Amino acid sequence: MEIEYGRPFSGRKLSALQAFLSKAGLDYEPAVQFTVNILQDDEIIATGSLDCNILKCIAVSEDHQGEGLTATILTELQKEAFFRDLRHLFLYTKPSNQTMFESLFFYPVAQTADALLMENEKDGIKNFVAALDSPTRDGVIGAIVANCNPFTLGHRYLIETAASQCDWLHVFILSEDRSEFSAETRLELVRKSTSDLPNVTVHQTGDYLISYATFPRYFIKDKNSTGNIQCQLDIEIFSKHFAPALNISRRYIGTEPLSPVTNAYNQQLKQELPKSGIQVLEIPRLEVSGVPISASAVRAALEKGDFEGLKTLVPPATYEHLLDTYKK
Numbered sequence: 001m002e003i004e005y006g007r008p009f010s011g012r013k014l015s016a017l018q019a020f021l022s023k024a025g026l027d028y029e030p031a032v033q034f035t036v037n038i039l040q041d042d043e044i045i046a047t048g049s050l051d052c053n054i055l056k057c058i059a060v061s062e063d064h065q066g067e068g069l070t071a072t073i074l075t076e077l078q079k080e081a082f083f084r085d086l087r088h089l090f091l092y093t094k095p096s097n098q099t100m101f102e103s104l105f106f107y108p109v110a111q112t113a114d115a116l117l118m119e120n121e122k123d124g125i126k127n128f129v130a131a132l133d134s135p136t137r138d139g140v141i142g143a144i145v146a147n148c149n150p151f152t153l154g155h156r157y158l159i160e161t162a163a164s165q166c167d168w169l170h171v172f173i174l175s176e177d178r179s180e181f182s183a184e185t186r187l188e189l190v191r192k193s194t195s196d197l198p199n200v201t202v203h204q205t206g207d208y209l210i211s212y213a214t215f216p217r218y219f220i221k222d223k224n225s226t227g228n229i230q231c232q233l234d235i236e237i238f239s240k241h242f243a244p245a246l247n248i249s250r251r252y253i254g255t256e257p258l259s260p261v262t263n264a265y266n267q268q269l270k271q272e273l274p275k276s277g278i279q280v281l282e283i284p285r286l287e288v289s290g291v292p293i294s295a296s297a298v299r300a301a302l303e304k305g306d307f308e309g310l311k312t313l314v315p316p317a318t319y320e321h322l323l324d325t326y327k328k
Contacts, residue, residue, distance in 0.1 A: 001038055001039065001040050001045070002038075002039050003036060003037070003038055003039070003072075003076065004036070004037045004039060005034070005035070005036055005037075005076075005080075006034070006035040006036075006037070007033070007034050007035075008032050008033060008034060008035050008049070009035055014028075016044060017035065017037065017044065017047060020044040020047060020059065020061070021047070021057055021059055023061075024059035024060075024061070026057060026059055027057075028057060029049070029051065029056060029057060031051045032049040032050070032051050032056070032057065033049075033050055033051055033052070034049065034050040034077070034080050035047060035048070035049040035050075035057070036048055036049075036073055036076040036077060036080070038069055038072060038073065040064075044061075045060065045061045045063070045064045045069065046059065046060040046061065046064065046069035046070070046072070046073055047059055047073065048070075048073035048074065048076070048077050049077075050077050050080055050081060052086070053081065053086040053088060053089050053090060053207065054089070054090050054091065054092070055074070055077050055089060055090070055091040056091065056092065058070065058073060058074075058091070058093070060073075070100065070104065071104055074104050077089075078120075088119065088120065088121060088124065088207060089119065089120040090109075090117060090118065090119050090120075090207060091106060091117075091118050092115055092116065092117055092118075093115075093116050093118065094114075094115070094116065095111055095112075095113070095114075095115070095116045097116070098111075098116055098118070101118055102118075105120060106118040106119065106120055107119055107120070107121070107122050107123075107124070109124070109125050109208070109237065109241075110233055110236040110237045110240065110241075111233075111236065112229060112232040112233050112236060114229045114232075115229050115230075115232075115233055117233060117237075119207075125208055125237070125241050126241070128206050128208065129241050129242055129245040129246070130245060132170075132203055132245070132246065133201050133203070134170075134201070134245075134246050135168060135201065136167065136168050137246065137247040138167065138247075139166075139167030139168065140165070140166045140167050140168075140249060140250060141166060141167065141168050141169075141170070141246060141247045141248050141249055141250070142162050142163075142165065142166035142168070142169045142170070142248065142249075142250040142251070142252055142281075143169070143170045143171070143172065143238075143242070143243070143246070143248045143250070143251050143252070144158065144159060144162060144169065144170075144171045144172065144251070144252045144253075145172045145174070145205070145209055145238070145251075146158075146171070146172070146173060146174070146190075147173070147174045147179060147186070147295070148173055148181075148186045148189065148190055148295065149179040149180055149181050149186060149295045149299075150180075150181045150185070150186060150189055150295060150298060150299075150314065150318050150321070150322070151186065151189040151190050151193055151314065151315065151317070151318050152293050152294065152295055152297075152298055152313055152314050152315075152318070153286060153288075153293055153312075153313060153314060153315055154254065154285060154286045154292070154293035154294065154295075154313075155190070155193075155295075156193055156194070156315050157283075157286040157293075158252060158254045158283050158286075159171055159194055159197065159200060160194075160197065161252075161283050162250075162252040162281070162283065163197050163199055163200050165250075165281070166199065166250065167199065168199050168200075168201070169197075169199060169200045169201070169252075170201050170203060170246055170248065171190065171194070171200060171201070171202045171203065172203050172204070172205045172209060172242075173186055173187050173190055173202060173203070173204060173205065174186075174205050174209065175187075175204045175205045175206055175207065180299060183204070185321065187202065187204060189317050189318050189321060190202050192317035193315045193316075193317045193318065208237055208241070208242075209234060209237060209238065209242075227261060227264065227265070228264075228268070231264075231265050231268045231269075232268070232272070235268065235269065235272045235273060238251075238273075239272075239273060239276035239278060240276075243276065243278055248278065249277065249278060249279060250278065250279045250280075250281055251269065251273055251278055251279070251280050251281070252280075252281050252282075252283060253266050253269060253270075253280065253281070253282050253283070254282070254283050254284075254285050255282055255283070255284050255285045255292075256285075257285065257292055258292060258294055258296065266282065270282070288312050288313065293313055297313060298310065298313050298314055298318075298322075301313065302322060302326055305327075307322070307323065307327060310322060
């Protein structure tokens, strides 16, 4: 046996990898940044890949299962992750694989009928949520989860409205760096733009509240169900870990007239979260001249260089950032 590495593979080797995964009932994901294959007689018998801090596309041929090849693949992927300074690793898999990955020191975070999220830190999510700043657990505690790419007057309106209805409001900003605006910038703009609200705490989500950008599809047969499965897993994480730790009883969302995907997600939140005792309150989207304010509208105005138009869409902190960063 021999090991080969791709950063990532291309051409003939990529075709061979795709064929091997297809035989195992999996798909190759283009976002993969690194792959390790175990070969025998120049044929792939095991493989695994890395996408940032997510391990994915792990498969061992039927003829070689039980030979410890999954452990070898994980070791090689963890070495590469360590080289990239990635310590906290995750993997998504079928729930039927839980026992196998637990034996390799991965621990369950959340599970649905179709997907299981695991991490390499025991009690990682428990410790993360316990460390979140929580000034009070008394009274009505609300939450908002948002990307804010970038922060708009619409986001401000949603947060201000929710805060007026709660004793305390937790605002979670997605930590993934896969948006036009970095996680650090998005978090800073939200904190600056809500600093006058005395009962609001702004948090990073860490690696736990999931976005569509990173949720893998490779092991899901019905690709049309991917969004639904991702939403179920996200709801599971929020309702089983975040809400109990912070005593959250309300989750606020804005109406979504522009994105069918986000609207479907909101509908699922309204259906599922009440089963865990969490009320979902939908706030009408703030409009300018009859048009809903959205981050996509801000990005479109920015692309056109319409800085006058931006003044009607974003708060001062965001406008100053856009001016400093983009105006030439």
